[in-house]
Amino acid sequence: MDVLLDLLNSRPLVGGEEQDALGESSAGRRWAREHGGDGSTAELALLREARDALQGVVRGERSPAALNPLLEGVDRIPEFTSDGLQWTLRTPPHARLAVEAVLAWAATEERMPGRLRPCDNGECRLFLLDRSRANRARWCSMAVCGNREKARRHYERTR
Incomplete structure (x- = not known):
């Protein structure tokens, strides 16, 4: 849930000027690493794409179907452990944070529409x-x- 709100709020207006926490600078790489990513250029590009799509969906400007391209190549694998059934998310490494944000949005809409x-x-x-x-x-x-x-x-x- 934190990654979803943090991603949505990663481009605020500060003093009337837009600040982008996911920019190409070291700040963008730091943001990704703080949220469990690797900070690669591919990861930052996908996070910006996910942010724009999620913001449009939350504002009602875009259909949730706009999130489908972000979920391409993603699998959820069930596995029984001593704690019970666990679901493992399998995704390309650079896409994991963006996918987690999309899944957090879906879970939020389901539990707290x-x-x-x-x-x-x-x-x-x-x-x-x-x-x-x-x-x-x-x-x-x-x-x-x-x-x-x-x-x-x-x-x-x-x-």
């Missing part, structure tokens, strides 16, 4: 996973985006 969504602040590019009982969270951060939106609405009402 509609709770993964973009921040309601129109100037924010981040996503949130609403874990509240009422399913009414609107902002990625109440302290930042929520406060800005409430202040903006208050200003418009009192003008």
Whole structure:
């Protein structure tokens, strides 16, 4: 789940300027390694492709079928161990992180439909996973985006 939100939120606006944590720099390789990848150029390219596709799907701009190319050549192998049935994911090494993010999205949609969504602040590019009982969270951060939106609405009402 963490890799999914981290991937979706890896291209934020900071001070009105886009920052890409998956860029070609050492920061992109570090991001991939921190999430269990190898940081190769192929892996970063696939992660950027997965991020763009997942963002489009979560925003409702693209069909979930847009994720199909990311799952090509992926197998799940069942195996009994002393702990019971285990599923092993078999994928090309450079594709593992992207595939894990897509599978995390599918699991989230199955277990918590509609709770993964973009921040309601129109100037924010981040996503949130609403874990509240009422399913009414609107902002990625109440302290930042929520406060800005409430202040903006208050200003418009009192003008």
